[in-house]
Amino acid sequence: xxxxxxxxxxxxxxxxxxxxxxxxxxxxxxxxxxxxxxxxxxxxxxxxxxxxxxxxxxxxxxxxxxxxxxxxxxxxxxxxxxxxxxxxxxxxxxxxxxxxxxxxxxxxxxxxxxxxxxxxxxxxxxxxxxxxxxxxxxxxxxxxxxxxxxxxxxxxxxxxxxxxxxxxxxxxxxxxxxxxxxxxxxxxxxxxxxxxxxxxxxxxxxxxxxxxxxxxxxxxxxxxxxxxxxxxxxxxxxx
Amino acid sequence: xxxxxxxxxxxxxxxxxxxxxxxxxxxxxxxxxxxxxxxxxxxxxxxxxxxxxxxxxxxxxxxxxxxxxxxxxxxxxxxxxxxxxxxxxxxxxxxxxxxxxxxxxxxxxxxxxxxxxxxxxxxxxxxxxxxxxxxxxxxxxxxxxxxxxxxxxxxxxxxxxxxxxxxxxxxxxxxxxxxxxxxxxxxxxxxxxxxxxxxxxxxxxxxxxxxxxxxxxxxxxxxxxxxxxxxxxxxxxxx
Numbered sequence: 001x002x003x004x005x006x007x008x009x010x011x012x013x014x015x016x017x018x019x020x021x022x023x024x025x026x027x028x029x030x031x032x033x034x035x036x037x038x039x040x041x042x043x044x045x046x047x048x049x050x051x052x053x054x055x056x057x058x059x060x061x062x063x064x065x066x067x068x069x070x071x072x073x074x075x076x077x078x079x080x081x082x083x084x085x086x087x088x089x090x091x092x093x094x095x096x097x098x099x100x101x102x103x104x105x106x107x108x109x110x111x112x113x114x115x116x117x118x119x120x121x122x123x124x125x126x127x128x129x130x131x132x133x134x135x136x137x138x139x140x141x142x143x144x145x146x147x148x149x150x151x152x153x154x155x156x157x158x159x160x161x162x163x164x165x166x167x168x169x170x171x172x173x174x175x176x177x178x179x180x181x182x183x184x185x186x187x188x189x190x191x192x193x194x195x196x197x198x199x200x201x202x203x204x205x206x207x208x209x210x211x212x213x214x215x216x217x218x219x220x221x222x223x224x225x226x227x228x229x230x231x232x233x234x235x236x237x238x239x
Numbered sequence: 240x241x242x243x244x245x246x247x248x249x250x251x252x253x254x255x256x257x258x259x260x261x262x263x264x265x266x267x268x269x270x271x272x273x274x275x276x277x278x279x280x281x282x283x284x285x286x287x288x289x290x291x292x293x294x295x296x297x298x299x300x301x302x303x304x305x306x307x308x309x310x311x312x313x314x315x316x317x318x319x320x321x322x323x324x325x326x327x328x329x330x331x332x333x334x335x336x337x338x339x340x341x342x343x344x345x346x347x348x349x350x351x352x353x354x355x356x357x358x359x360x361x362x363x364x365x366x367x368x369x370x371x372x373x374x375x376x377x378x379x380x381x382x383x384x385x386x387x388x389x390x391x392x393x394x395x396x397x398x399x400x401x402x403x404x405x406x407x408x409x410x411x412x413x414x415x416x417x418x419x420x421x422x423x424x425x426x427x428x429x430x431x432x433x434x435x436x437x438x439x440x441x442x443x444x445x446x447x448x449x450x451x452x453x454x455x456x457x458x459x460x461x462x463x464x465x466x467x468x469x470x471x472x473x474x475x476x477x478x
Contacts, residue, residue, distance in 0.1 A: 008389055011250060015387045148254045150247055150416040177389040179437050180423055187422050198418050 003138045003174035004165055006158045006181045009145035010107050016140050017175065023116035023137045025128070025161065028144035029153040030201050031082045031210075032104025033121040034217045035067075039087035039097065040236040041123075041223035046096040047234040051109040059098040065091075068100040072208045084123075084213050096233075103144040111142055112229060119227035119234065120161060122192070122220050129164040131226040131237060136170065141181075152184070152199040156192060159185025193218045242377045242413035243404060245397045245420045248384035249346050255379050256414065262355035262376045264367070264400065267383035268392040269440050270321045270449075271343025272360040273456045274306075278326035278336065279475040280362075280462035285335040286473040290348040298337040304330075307339040311447045322452050323362075335472075342383040350381055351468060358466035358473065359400060361431070361459050368403040370465040370476060375409065380420075391423070391438040395431060398424025431457045 005018045016022075027033055036047060050056050053068065057077055060066045066078045067086060074081035082101050099105060111117050115137065120128050132139060141161060143154035159181035165171040173179055188195035193214060196202050205211040216222070226237040244257045255261075266272055275286060289295050292307065296316055299305045305317045306325060313320035321340050338344060350356050354376065359367050371378060380400060382393035398420035404410040412418055427434035432453060435441050444450040455461070465476040 008247065009251065009254075011254065012248065012387065012389070015248075015250065017388070146415075148251065149256070149414065150251070150419065152415045152419060155415075155419065175388065176385075176391045176394075176437075176439050180389065180391060180394065180419070183426050184419055184422060187426070198415075200415050 002136065002171050004162055004171055004178055005140045005175045006177040007140055007142045008150050008155065008177050009143060009148050010110050011148040013110050013142060018138050018140055021115040021137065022140045023118060023132065023135055024111040024114045025118050025120040025132070025139060025141045026104065026107050026111060026144065027120045027141060027154045027157050028101070028104030028107065029121060029157050029217060030205060031084065031213060031217070032101045032144065033119045034123055034213070035082055035084045035087050036099070036119045036227050036234060037121045037124045037223045037225050038084035039092065040225040040227055042088045043093045044087060044097055045094050047227070048096060048098045049105040049108045049234060050098060050100045051106050053100060056098055056100040064098045065095050066098045070102050072102070072204060072210050083210065084216055103146060107142055107144040108229065112232060114140070117229040118237070120157060122157060122160065122218050123222045124225050125160060125164065126221045127224045127226050127238065129161065132165060133168050139165070146201050151201055153196045153201065155181050156185045156188040156195065159183070160189070241375065241410050243401055243410055243417055244379045244414045245416040246379055246381045247389050247394060247416050248382060248387050249349050250387040252349050252381060257377050257379055260354040260376065261379045262357060262371065262374055263350040263353040264357050264359040264371070264378060264380045265343065265346050265350060265383065266359045266380060266393045266396050267340070267343030267346060268360060268396050268456060269444060270323065270452060270456070271340045271383065272358045273362055273452070274321055274323045274326050275338070275358045275466050275473060276360045276363045276462045276464050277323035278331065279464040279466055281327045282332045283326060283336055284333050286466070287335060287337045288344040288347045288473060289337060289339045290345050292339060295337055295339040303337045304334050305337045309341050311341070311443060311449050322449065323455055324452060342385060346381055346383040347468065351471060353379070356468040357476070359396060361396060361399065361457055362461045363464055364399060364403065365460045366463050366465050366477065368400065371404060372407050378404070385440055390440055392435045392440065394420050395424045395427040395434065398422070399428070
């Protein structure tokens, strides 16, 4: 039997109880994990996630395309920011993009020494579920949150993924955070977009006029990709 | 307008966003906060919460009654453990009890420098709500969790308290964790005892034959007390 644990914010990652090896599913629904899936669906070749801005700047000097934001705002040296739509242009097809965001790439950095790391979003939910079932491993769903705080959008995604996984009798929830995530998802599932109206980050994005991506974010399975970390670079496991 | 924020585990206490002064409501439903309310309802004079076992041992040598447990088990030097029923005997009436538990007294220690600290349980929900409304202050509900992990029973209590407080137009929720707590409470409220059947700590207590207190724990308002911290000692604010 494989266990599923939910880590509600990166700050709680040290507290996970799952013993032995596990695959981490990194979740940053608004917006990094949704954007990463969009990129691979648009035939980006690879994504180099970097936690620090200094690293991102170094890569820019070497000629890489750099996507980078902090607190929702595109940084001056970056080619573009963190909207899924930024990754859906012809310009990025076949390229390797360097990527640094407020929360998502920090979470990837934290979990990079795990047995495996995959990126989860509503837009790749079915592809991710099938991939994880084939891996036959314990799973830790790592919600990126907002600056170490709990957020609703990542947590309801954790619930949505759990709902799918436990249909397979080889998976069971192993902590109260997983139970809570599933219950919150049950409240949200009829209309996730309406549910996250009360989420703090949704309002942050609205203030910055960055919420054009909201509708796209909460539509299941618009992509058939499973971004995974391989030698510290994200690639599509299905390619 | 006063804000209500929920801190889902002590490890996230540094991340609270509430500016300025706030009152902390410490919650450890299974079992410290429920037991503390039971003690004051049974005319205990004061409770000295201590985080470390060494401190508890020192007090024992000085002749104090000591209640102390770790992982649910009464410690050898202690007079009794952490069940509400331990605090409902004639022997404790009028006494000052030294108290140290796995999670609850650690949480009190963490929050002791706040403007105010009150103890919250289902058994004092109405008294606590009235007290907080009179304080007219920002509030941080600090869930003790289990060894820094999220737990269901403290979180649904946070939701129950929020549901009462926001009936007063001077209070509003100020973080996603508060929204989630309220939603989980909505799922649990018809039968909180049945809802926490799936909680990990409920099973821990069952294994240790310590779950006799479950039914008592989830009955609202069996006490009319509001334990608060005053000069590092808990006393009943209503006395």
